[in-house]
Amino acid sequence: MWHNVKKQTLSSEARLAKIERDKEKIHSYNKLKDEIFKIRNEGSHTVEFLNKLTDLLGLNPEFYTIWNIRRETLSSLFHQHQLDSQSTLEDELKFVMVLMKRYPKCYWIWNHRLWCLFQLGKDANWEFELGIVSKLLSMDERNFHGWQYRRVVIENLETHDDLENLKINLQEFKFTSSKVNSNISNFSAWHNRSKLIPKVYHLVGKLNYQDEPLFQSKESLLLHELTLVNTGMYVDIDDSSIWVYLEWLLSDCFFIDELSNDKYHDILNDQLKIINELNDLEITDNGKDNCWCLKAMIIINELLDNRSAVRPLLEKLIDIDPLRRGRYIDQLDSF
């Protein structure tokens, strides 16, 4: 599968030259592969065999069966005490690291890294893993594997000590702050933030932890997040991440359940006012309404039970957001 690779057109000479070059590569690759399957079928697990597997995975880390054979072989060698498991697994992590740098999107490499760490058990250095994944996410900030891996690392850093866990998750919350501050469009960071806020809040309450003023009440937390989002709207009004996050803030029961009705309505009306002003600026600057502002106004008006205000907004959206025209028409019809 090719992603984001420009098409290459080779001249006929270049194509013939490639075929010539590939002949040797195909030959040695297939020879190595056949040898490996032969040895596997014989059930022989030796250190030399591991070296062959290393060579093949260096050529093709997507070959999942070879990873399986590698794990079978390692387990067997550990079991027979032919290899010291701790030092071998530590070397294994170094080998995996080399491959990860070359192929950061290969599922099997990530999978094998986790296998090694779980084999290491209490000797696994999850702090080190956190450092690696932070570095990866600084180079490729939306990398799906990277964020998933980060969550697994955090799960493994967590212990039975609530205070420790609070500190770990607070640090994660701050990590998402630094990510969205450097790029408001990083929805992966917003997403993680939405998972961390309830978790940290719960731990703060449980421990009666006073050192984090932000997490002392849901209301202060909500207002803080709204300020962040409102700033984001002025940075880039067309960034979908902040609007998705805004909807979560204004509608999720985590925030709302403990607010008095009056307070909730005040917050909704404040947001409506801010977004209206922003939209007016857009009209002045660009001569038309902004889609995201209108969509947010619809959500807020629905939360306020102002159904009469929704219809004209939907009618405007039909004109200015033609891609989703059918959706707005359906929504109008449902009145």
Next chain:
Amino acid sequence: MTLLSKKHIDYVVNLNSEMSKQSYEHWLSEHLRMNGLYWGIMTLVTLKSLDSLPRQSIIDFVLSCVDKRSGGFGAYPQHDGHILSTLSAVQILSILGALDELDKESVIKFTKNLQLPNGSFQGDSFGETDTRFVYTALSILSILEGLEEELVNKSLDYLKQCENFDGAYGMRPGAESHGAQVFTVIASFAICNRLDLVNDKLSSWLSERQVKNGGLNGRPEKLPDVCYSWWILSPLAILKKLKWIDLSKLEQFILDCQDDEGGVSDRKGNQTDVYHTCFSLTGLSIINDELYEGNKYDMDSIDPVYCMPYSATKTFKPWPYKS
């Protein structure tokens, strides 16, 4: 641009030609061969040209990939059984009307054994879990009539935990929403006859995936990719919300991603592959049915739940089974 059907058919047929075997990359992709064969077959089915490939050789190849130790199918002879290649194998045999050649009990057992106590499925015995694998398992079991109540309920419980505040789904509980994951969850709900579990917000989220040039992306603020013409469009079809995006603009985006020499790439001007070719054309077939009553392009209709032709899926027994 028009639909280059003939070129795409030749493109697929030539994927296994002597010429492509001269390239090193061909040999490096054996681990995807079973999936690739399914993608190629679906391209041909969509273009009503399945007879361009030799039926018996395909069946022979598929059966040669059975991994006797696990009971599943590997991607290639001697490769380990994995749930992804097993689904492709089952789909191919079903499309070719050759399910009788399969040891169904062994495949059902292989699949069921991969479910973990929390309801998720591993891809193989080495433990990677993902919402994709839940769908893969349910689809295999649905095709082979091997669904069971406890397995279905546990799967549904797990999938529900993967829902996020935006109404969409991630690969695991806590993971960010992603277009391909949404397909796997919604199609799973459809297989289990539980579309009532879908969050009202989801259709809006799906419609927001369409970007200005008509293409669909898989997550907010990402570039469009032609494969989402399937991953995003099929859940919209299942939820009967196809009108919520501009299908004509998507149609144009898909056609623009075609290569003059056949095949389709993720975006215009990029390197083609059979994965993007399959999921762009199956998506185009949905558009052909929705906008043109199946008459604009000479294409077969594709079932959005299974990504297989209706001619195959109409025989699947709906869940819950009547005793």
